[in-house]
Amino acid sequence: xxxxxxESESIEIIREAVAGAxxxxxxxxxxxxxxxxxxxxxxxxxxxxxxxxxxxxxTTWKFREMYQHRARMVAEAGMTLLTYTNQDGxxxxxxxxxxxxxxxxxxxxxxxxxxxxxxxxxxxxxxGARRDEEKSRAKERIFSFRSEGHRWDPxxxxxxxxxLYNTRIRKGESIRVFPLSNWTELDVWQYIQRExxxxxxxxxxxxRPVVFRAGTWIMVDxxxxxxxxxxxxxxxxxxxxxxxxxxxSGAIESIATTLDEIISETFHARVSERQGRLIDSDxxxxxxxxxxxxxx
Amino acid sequence: xxxxxxxxxxxxxSVDDGKSTLIGRLLYESKSIFDDQMRAVEVDSRQYGTQGxxxxxxxLVDGLQAEREQGITIDVAYRFFATPNRRFIVADTPGHEQxxxxxxxxxxxxxxxxxxxxxxxxxxxxxxxxxxxxxLMGIRQVVLAINKMDLVGFSPSVxxxxxxxxxxxxxxLQFSSIQAIPLSALQGDNVFxxxxxxxxxxxxxxxxxxNSMAPASQGGAHPFRMPVQxxxxxxxxxxxxxxxVAQGAIQKGDSVCVLPSGLISRVxxxxxxxxxxxxxxxxxxxxxxxxxxLDISRGxxxxxxxxxxxxxxxxxxxxxxxxxxxxxxxxxxxxxLHAKELNGSVSxxxxxxxxxxxxxxxxxxxxxxxxxxxxxxLSQPVVFEPYKVNRPLGAFILIDKxxxxxxxxxxxxxxxxxxxxxxxxxxxxxxxxxxxxxxQRPRCVWFTGLSGSGKSTIANLLEKQLHAERRHTFILDGxxxxxxxxxxxxxxxxxxxxxxxxxxxxxxxxxxxGLIVLVSFISPFRAERQLARDLFAEGDFLEVFVDAxxxxxxxxxxxxxxxxxxxxxxxxxxxxxxxxxxxxxxELHLSSDKESPEACMRRILEKLR
Numbered sequence: 001x002x003x004x005x006x007e008s009e010s011i012e013i014i015r016e017a018v019a020g021a022x023x024x025x026x027x028x029x030x031x032x033x034x035x036x037x038x039x040x041x042x043x044x045x046x047x048x049x050x051x052x053x054x055x056x057x058x059t060t061w062k063f064r065e066m067y068q069h070r071a072r073m074v075a076e077a078g079m080t081l082l083t084y085t086n087q088d089g090x091x092x093x094x095x096x097x098x099x100x101x102x103x104x105x106x107x108x109x110x111x112x113x114x115x116x117x118x119x120x121x122x123x124x125x126x127x128g129a130r131r132d133e134e135k136s137r138a139k140e141r142i143f144s145f146r147s148e149g150h151r152w153d154p155x156x157x158x159x160x161x162x163x164l165y166n167t168r169i170r171k172g173e174s175i176r177v178f179p180l181s182n183w184t185e186l187d188v189w190q191y192i193q194r195e196x197x198x199x200x201x202x203x204x205x206x207x208r209p210v211v212f213r214a215g216t217w218i219m220v221d222x223x224x225x226x227x228x229x230x231x232x233x234x235x236x237x238x239x240x241x242x243x244x245x246x247x248x249s250g251a252i253e254s255i256a257t258t259l260d261e262i263i264s265e266t267f268h269a270r271v272s273e274r275q276g277r278l279i280d281s282d283x284x285x286x287x288x289x290x291x292x293x294x295x296x
Numbered sequence: 297x298x299x300x301x302x303x304x305x306x307x308x309x310s311v312d313d314g315k316s317t318l319i320g321r322l323l324y325e326s327k328s329i330f331d332d333q334m335r336a337v338e339v340d341s342r343q344y345g346t347q348g349x350x351x352x353x354x355x356l357v358d359g360l361q362a363e364r365e366q367g368i369t370i371d372v373a374y375r376f377f378a379t380p381n382r383r384f385i386v387a388d389t390p391g392h393e394q395x396x397x398x399x400x401x402x403x404x405x406x407x408x409x410x411x412x413x414x415x416x417x418x419x420x421x422x423x424x425x426x427x428x429x430x431x432l433m434g435i436r437q438v439v440l441a442i443n444k445m446d447l448v449g450f451s452p453s454v455x456x457x458x459x460x461x462x463x464x465x466x467x468x469l470q471f472s473s474i475q476a477i478p479l480s481a482l483q484g485d486n487v488f489x490x491x492x493x494x495x496x497x498x499x500x501x502x503x504x505x506x507n508s509m510a511p512a513s514q515g516g517a518h519p520f521r522m523p524v525q526x527x528x529x530x531x532x533x534x535x536x537x538x539x540x541v542a543q544g545a546i547q548k549g550d551s552v553c554v555l556p557s558g559l560i561s562r563v564x565x566x567x568x569x570x571x572x573x574x575x576x577x578x579x580x581x582x583x584x585x586x587x588x589x590l591d592i593s594r595g596x597x598x599x600x601x602x603x604x605x606x607x608x609x610x611x612x613x614x615x616x617x618x619x620x621x622x623x624x625x626x627x628x629x630x631x632x633l634h635a636k637e638l639n640g641s642v643s644x645x646x647x648x649x650x651x652x653x654x655x656x657x658x659x660x661x662x663x664x665x666x667x668x669x670x671x672x673x674l675s676q677p678v679v680f681e682p683y684k685v686n687r688p689l690g691a692f693i694l695i696d697k698x699x700x701x702x703x704x705x706x707x708x709x710x711x712x713x714x715x716x717x718x719x720x721x722x723x724x725x726x727x728x729x730x731x732x733x734x735x736q737r738p739r740c741v742w743f744t745g746l747s748g749s750g751k752s753t754i755a756n757l758l759e760k761q762l763h764a765e766r767r768h769t770f771i772l773d774g775x776x777x778x779x780x781x782x783x784x785x786x787x788x789x790x791x792x793x794x795x796x797x798x799x800x801x802x803x804x805x806x807x808x809x810g811l812i813v814l815v816s817f818i819s820p821f822r823a824e825r826q827l828a829r830d831l832f833a834e835g836d837f838l839e840v841f842v843d844a845x846x847x848x849x850x851x852x853x854x855x856x857x858x859x860x861x862x863x864x865x866x867x868x869x870x871x872x873x874x875x876x877x878x879x880x881x882x883e884l885h886l887s888s889d890k891e892s893p894e895a896c897m898r899r900i901l902e903k904l905r
Contacts, residue, residue: 003580005302011581012540015525019594019635043569044538046583048530131374135359138373141401154360155370159397159618161404161705163540164632164693168700182385184376272330288361 006187010037010179011044012163013142014126017177018051020167021124027113027296028054028081030066031243032199033128035073036188037179039197041126042077052126053080057116059108060085061096061245063221069200076198084116096247097226104245110295114150123169126177127296132184133274136288142181148172150294176296185241185273186266193259203262205239205254216250216275241266241273250275300378303511304385306402307441308430309412310422311391314443316369318412318481319388320353322503325488328377329356340364347482357388370395372402381507391422396665397618399426400705403433404691407512410439410502415448415478418458424465425651425665431469432614432667432707434687437509440476441502445494446483452496468654477502518578519603520544520552521681521689523634524596528583536567536583537592539635542688544600545577546584551601554592555679560601561586595636597679597689605689608711609677615642615662615670619696619703623662623670626793628827629703630695631674634688639675639830646670660790671712683707698822730810734768738807740832741900743816744825744879745842746871747857748849750888750896754842755816757897762812762904770806772799774817787868793824800828807836812904820876840900841882844889846871 018024026041028034041050054077056070074081086094089107096104117125131138136154143165145158158166169175180188192199210217211231218225220233225247227233238251239262256262287295307315323329329337333356341352344364357373358364369390377384387402403409409430413423430438440462448454459476466474477486478494479502485491488503500508521542528536546552550563566573567583576582584598592598599605617623623642631640647656648668662668672692683690694704731738741758743751755771762769778785782798785791796819806813819825829837849871850858861869868874879885884903886896 003577005579008540008579008581012525015538015581016635019526044581045526045528046567046569047534047536048528132376135356135373137359138357138375139359139371155362157371157398159401159702159705161401161693161702162687162691163405164634164691166632166693166695166700166702168630168695170700173700182374182376184383270330271332275330275332288359 010040013179014044023122024052024124025055025122026126037128056083057112058083058085063246086112114294130180134287144176146174189263202240205256207235209233221246302383304406305408306387306406307410308389308426310420313412313414314481316354316357320356321481326377371398408437409435412441415444436472445478446480450493518543519600520546522598525635538583540581547575552598553601555597556607559590561588605681607677609674610712611672612709613706616705617662626797633692642670643673644671727808734810740803740813741838744819746849748852749842749844751816751842753893754896755814769812771814796824804831820870822877839882840884841879842888848889
């Protein structure tokens with residue numbers, strides 16, 4: 001197979017991060033980017049298993065098919081999976097439907113992530129974010145330094161020259177590492193195809209029960225999604241470009257049932273993949289603010 | 297991926313030359329902007345835009361709130377677009393001098409540079425600074441984008457004047473090509489489509505130039521080099537050495553040499569995933585297995601046996617300084633060179649470069665954003681090649697040992713001497729033998745604290761006591777040493793660093809000779825006390841913080857120095873107009889304004905037992 005600079009760069013990043021870490025962990029969100037990142041990590045350390053656990057910050061609102069896929073992949077990779085849910089948030093019944101996406105994300109994702117990292121004392125945390133996803137991510141280093149309290153200071157990032165990543169931190173500080181920084185959505189799909197990486201079936205178009213809300217198709221994944229007055233689930237041929245919590249992930253109408261068709265659709269897309277993500281647009285400079293607070 | 301290649305480039309130049317707008321234009325015209333992103337820019341333009349009713353394309357790139365509010369670029373943004381021929385990764389770098397390190401971050405991974413010039417302003421100091429950094433990083437092909445031509449009426453004479461003044465400046469920068477293009481990023485002239493308003497220009501548009509330029513490659517055939525990133529040992533049957541091929545290629549069966557040890561073996565396998573491969577080339581991340589069981593660790597370099605790079609511990613290098621705290625010769629930093637991290641310091645600053653003229657200026661320190669030529673000394677020999685020959689083996693960064701921040705970016709020019717020429721004299725009567733003869737454990741007790749805090753008093757008491765117990769001791773006292781060994785040194789930061797460096801090494805030699813050494817020096821800076829500590833084995837170095845408040849010390853003023861300093865007759869006096877950095881984790885913290893010298897001495901004695 002021909003040399004793939006993107007793949008080699010990512011593997012170099014993963015090995016470098018592990019070499020400099022005391023307690024590394026990989027954030028695993030079950031989506032396509034996580035799937036590619038996990039695959040790269042397995043390649044980086046083959047025939048050994050990656051020398052770190054996976055961490056899934058579980059809001060409990062993921063699609064059912066995502067939980068099934070998670071179980072399958074963890075078994076295949078032979079890695080330890082840690083899951084973490086913000087128990088206070090769960091007890092308080094924080095829901096994306098009644099509390100709004102912004103507050104829900106803050107409690108069940110950002111806060112939960114920080115709690116999980118503190119609980120285990122992880123110092124290096126892999127995330128699958130890409131620079132082409134969003135404008136503040138385009139600004140972030142591959143090795144992104146976090147102060148105590150997990151805060152990102154976008155105005156004062158460490159210089160990052162060549163492939164010489166500075167992994168030195170003081171006690172309480174941490175580093176988020178993004179091996180897929182230089183990948184685009186199209187790169188991800190082409191790589192999934194070439195390497196035959198298993199992904200959640202929700203990425204492929206299929207007839208699914210949906211309702212139309214806030215300009216996008218929301219899937220009725222289980223009975224927890226309350227229907228608004230006059231709303232009736234209808235069956236549509238849809239698929240997802242990104243996956244998160246089901247009440248916050250909008251589907252697109254599509255007939256792409258194979259990887260070839262998805263790649264062709266991605267190539268001709270006129271709207272960005274994160275358009276279906278309601279949390280990106282709930283306030284101005286939204287992602288940057290969430291990241292400063294410790295979100296991925 | 298796969299069949300089309302990738303070109304990485306940066307846009308750089310002075311503030312307001314239109315870098316972000318140009319990238320916005322490239323993204324827009326290459327149809328890389330999604331409809332929802334464009335709508336967001338249109339909305340944002342009403343709030344932050346600088347283009348009146350038109351959408352401000354710069355907002356596609358300036359992604360941080362602070363950037364949008366101030367209308368400037370603070371940090372480098374990476375954007376992606378593609379044409380049918382290739383994909384592009386473009387780094388939009390900030391123009392402000394203050395953010396030069398972010399510009400350097402973008403330049404370090406770029407194949408080519410697009411240097412923007414505002415046609416109304418011509419070549420500015422920032423244009424020259426960025427061009428110099430671009431050249432320093434080894435970028436050989438540049439595009440000179442003379443922007444805002446619409447504001448000078450597309451005047452050919454303005455264009456030609458700027459081009460010739462840039463060429464005159466860039467003469468010594470060794471660019472292999474400089475393509476000047478007159479354009480308007482705002483209106484799109486000569487960006488994608490040749491402009492009807494520049495009939496006098498027959499060269500390529502920016503996009504056609506970017507499509508035709510070759511990505512920087514290290515070119516030609518190079519011998520194999522691969523720094524070992526990680527040793528992979530899942531079980532007793534498998535021992536793999538992982539890394540990314542820095543140069544050359546490797547095949548199964550090739551002979552390789554491990555440096556710096558010099559051990560030799562053959563490649564047994566090249567593991568990438570479930571299938572092994574026969575061969576791997578430059579840039580590939582691989583895992584190698586060898587025929588023989590060798591002791592190899594991270595930071596070693598696997599090289600072609602018949603063509604080996606040098607090993608050395610002292611270099612001349614170019615250095616870009618990126619910290620508000622100036623570079624001080626002699627101060628220890630952490631050096632990261634390929635997969636190797638070790639202690640090192642700049643022994644000499646040979647000169648710094650004037651960004652405008654390139655002329656050499658004498659310098660005792662390097663300040664933020666300055667470029668200098670320095671001698672770098674490392675704590676052990678490392679495998680390297682000059683940056684011009686092999687970037688991955690010639691680039692290094694300096695990390696501040698206290699803040700852990702990246703403070704310098706360096707490029708090795710050449711080795712000052714081959715390490716192979718400076719074998720340590722191996723000695724049969726060693727440190728342990730000498731210590732045994734003296735019936736004691738040699739150690740260094742390092743007293744630090746303000747002048748007048750009681751360091752010397754306590755050290756003297758301690759020495760008397762140890763002597764009475766038939767221990768072999770020696771006191772190194774600040775004042776006495778400055779009369780002899782260090783009489784050439786003053787009290788500037790640079791001289792204070794050198795002062796401590798010498799004393800630390802003298803103390804080390806004395807402990808090697810078997811003595812218990814009591815060092816009594818103000819030693820105000822953490823970095824230098826760390827340097828001293830690093831010379832000793834764990835447990836052999838005791839940092840004793842003799843802590844008395846400034847008021848108490850000044851009141852005592854045994855030597856009359858505080859009074860002198862207050863009168864302005866003694867500049868750089870610690871506590872008055874020069875900082876004292878208190879130890880964070882000393883082995884002993886003595887409150888000498890509360891405890892008696894005798895009690896303080898007893899506490900040290902307990903620690904030494």
